[in-house]
Amino acid sequence: MTSEKSIKGMGGKQPNHNDEMMLSMLRDILLREDREDIAEIRDALDDPDRLAEKITPIIEFHLETMKRKFPREYQKQVDRIVERKLKASQDELLDVVYPVMGKMVRKYVNHQFVSLKEGLDERMRSLFSAQGLKNRLKAMVFGVNEGDLLLGELEETKIEEVFLIERDSGILLGHYSLTETIDRDVVAGMLTAIKSFVEDAFSKERQDLEMIEYGTYKIYVQSFHQYYAAIILNGAITASYKDKLSKRLLDFAEAEMQNISLDGEFETNEQKLSARLADYFKE
Amino acid sequence: MISKKVILTGNFGVGKTSLFNRFVYDRFSDKYLTTIGVKVNKKVTHVDGEEVSILLWDIAGEVSQDKVPVSYFLGAAGIIYVFDLTRPLTYENMDRDIEHLRQLLPDSVIKIVGNKEDLLGSEDEIQQILSGLNHECNLTTSAKTGRNVEELFQELGKDLLERA
Numbered sequence: 001m002t003s004e005k006s007i008k009g010m011g012g013k014q015p016n017h018n019d020e021m022m023l024s025m026l027r028d029i030l031l032r033e034d035r036e037d038i039a040e041i042r043d044a045l046d047d048p049d050r051l052a053e054k055i056t057p058i059i060e061f062h063l064e065t066m067k068r069k070f071p072r073e074y075q076k077q078v079d080r081i082v083e084r085k086l087k088a089s090q091d092e093l094l095d096v097v098y099p100v101m102g103k104m105v106r107k108y109v110n111h112q113f114v115s116l117k118e119g120l121d122e123r124m125r126s127l128f129s130a131q132g133l134k135n136r137l138k139a140m141v142f143g144v145n146e147g148d149l150l151l152g153e154l155e156e157t158k159i160e161e162v163f164l165i166e167r168d169s170g171i172l173l174g175h176y177s178l179t180e181t182i183d184r185d186v187v188a189g190m191l192t193a194i195k196s197f198v199e200d201a202f203s204k205e206r207q208d209l210e211m212i213e214y215g216t217y218k219i220y221v222q223s224f225h226q227y228y229a230a231i232i233l234n235g236a237i238t239a240s241y242k243d244k245l246s247k248r249l250l251d252f253a254e255a256e257m258q259n260i261s262l263d264g265e266f267e268t269n270e271q272k273l274s275a276r277l278a279d280y281f282k283e
Numbered sequence: 284m285i286s287k288k289v290i291l292t293g294n295f296g297v298g299k300t301s302l303f304n305r306f307v308y309d310r311f312s313d314k315y316l317t318t319i320g321v322k323v324n325k326k327v328t329h330v331d332g333e334e335v336s337i338l339l340w341d342i343a344g345e346v347s348q349d350k351v352p353v354s355y356f357l358g359a360a361g362i363i364y365v366f367d368l369t370r371p372l373t374y375e376n377m378d379r380d381i382e383h384l385r386q387l388l389p390d391s392v393i394k395i396v397g398n399k400e401d402l403l404g405s406e407d408e409i410q411q412i413l414s415g416l417n418h419e420c421n422l423t424t425s426a427k428t429g430r431n432v433e434e435l436f437q438e439l440g441k442d443l444l445e446r447a
Contacts, residue, residue, distance in 0.1 A: 168358025169288035170323065171338060185286065189323030189338045193355065197319040200352035 094225040099254035106246065113141060143239060157235035162281045163188055164273055167227050174273025176281050191230050195221065222249050227257070252280045284334035287443045288358050291341045292384070293365035294373040298398045300341055302365065302426040306433065307339055320344065321355050328440040335440040353387065360446070361392040361439055368397040368412055368423065378417050392442040394421045396435060401425040
């Protein structure tokens with residue numbers, strides 16, 4: 001206070017050397033503690049370890065609080081975002097889920113068949129032992145005619161052609177054939193028209209056409225959400241062969257179709273998918 | 284090259300099938316039209332140096348809401364709606380038909396085509412009919428002479444490319 005008075009008391013005069021020294025001393029006295037605190041803070045800020053030591057408990061506390069409060073505070077917003085995203089990407093989502101679900105269903109059905117076969121084996125072991133009865137047992141297990149089963153053993157089934165077709169438009173996405181065929185775009189369109197006709201005319205619920213037969217040829221159809229595969233086969237088809245074919249298609253779908261865009265660039269995709277179809281189905 | 288599905292539709296007897304048979308890759312017999320009600324043809328057209336493959340689904344009969352399977356229309360990028368310039372019966376329900384098609388395929392290109400122009404006496408007669416329509420007729424054609432058919436594919440191909 002004294003110094004403050006003396007400074008005020010100097011009026012318009014310039015401060016002399018003594019005044020400046022006094023003022024400097026006064027500053028030292030008054031600001032020493034603040035200066036020490038500032039230096040301490042600066043040191044702490046410059047040293048990462050010390051800074052971490054100070055800040056970590058605060059961050060951890062806030063993270064814990066956020067974790068605890070997040071479901072209550074943000075659940076509705078997150079639910080809305082996820083719901084919107086799922087609605088917007090339904091097709092993509094189904095294409096991802098389809099092969100996985102198909103495999104799960106297939107695995108379950110196979111398991112049931114194996115259980116059934118084991119049960120039948122057990123029951124029939126004591127009653128029948130002749131080799132000839134094996135086929136009958138197989139026929140029972142796989143639900144096919146015994147004659148067809150014998151025929152299947154004699155005649156090798158051959159994949160003649162594979163069409164991969166966009167479900168609604170009937171546009172060809174990919175194709176594999178042993179021989180050069182008639183215009184495959186038009187065949188893909190007509191197959192789609194026939195498939196649509198059958199499904200519209202005879203399905204009471206959402207069901208898909210699975211097989212078309214003509215003479216020794218058969219068209220095995222497996223539908224996915226945005227596309228379907230039609231495989232032209234020559235020879236007898238047993239349930240186990242169909243099962244293998246289905247597995248191969250599911251593997252193909254899982255590996256090759258996840259990142260394929262079905263919006264327009266069919267030509268680019270067609271070449272790529274046709275090459276991949278050949279890899280999967282060439283025998 | 285891009286591939287697009289295009290529906291060919293319109294009332295019975297307007298000349299849809301004969302209009303296009305000479306201009307498209309005609310692989311299958313017309314008997315499919317009476318058995319499953321549709322036949323697929325292909326037409327490759329060139330627009331500004333780019334190839335457009337048009338898969339033309341010729342749908343038999345009419346633009347009915349209950350007689351034609353809806354699935355025949357699904358996935359189509361374009362529609363060619365044909366009417367007979369000489370028979371008012373074939374265009375008097377055009378409003379309802381176009382509305383139905385718009386609801387089924389809101390994003391598709393629609394071309395309205397008046398066929399059998401060769402049976403009318405003069406250009407004035409054609410204009411008189413067209414002026415009475417609620418929708419713009421994009422082209423008048425003749426299955427007999429083939430007039431404007433290639434032009435129709437060109438216009439359609441261009442529109443499809445623009446929307447691709």
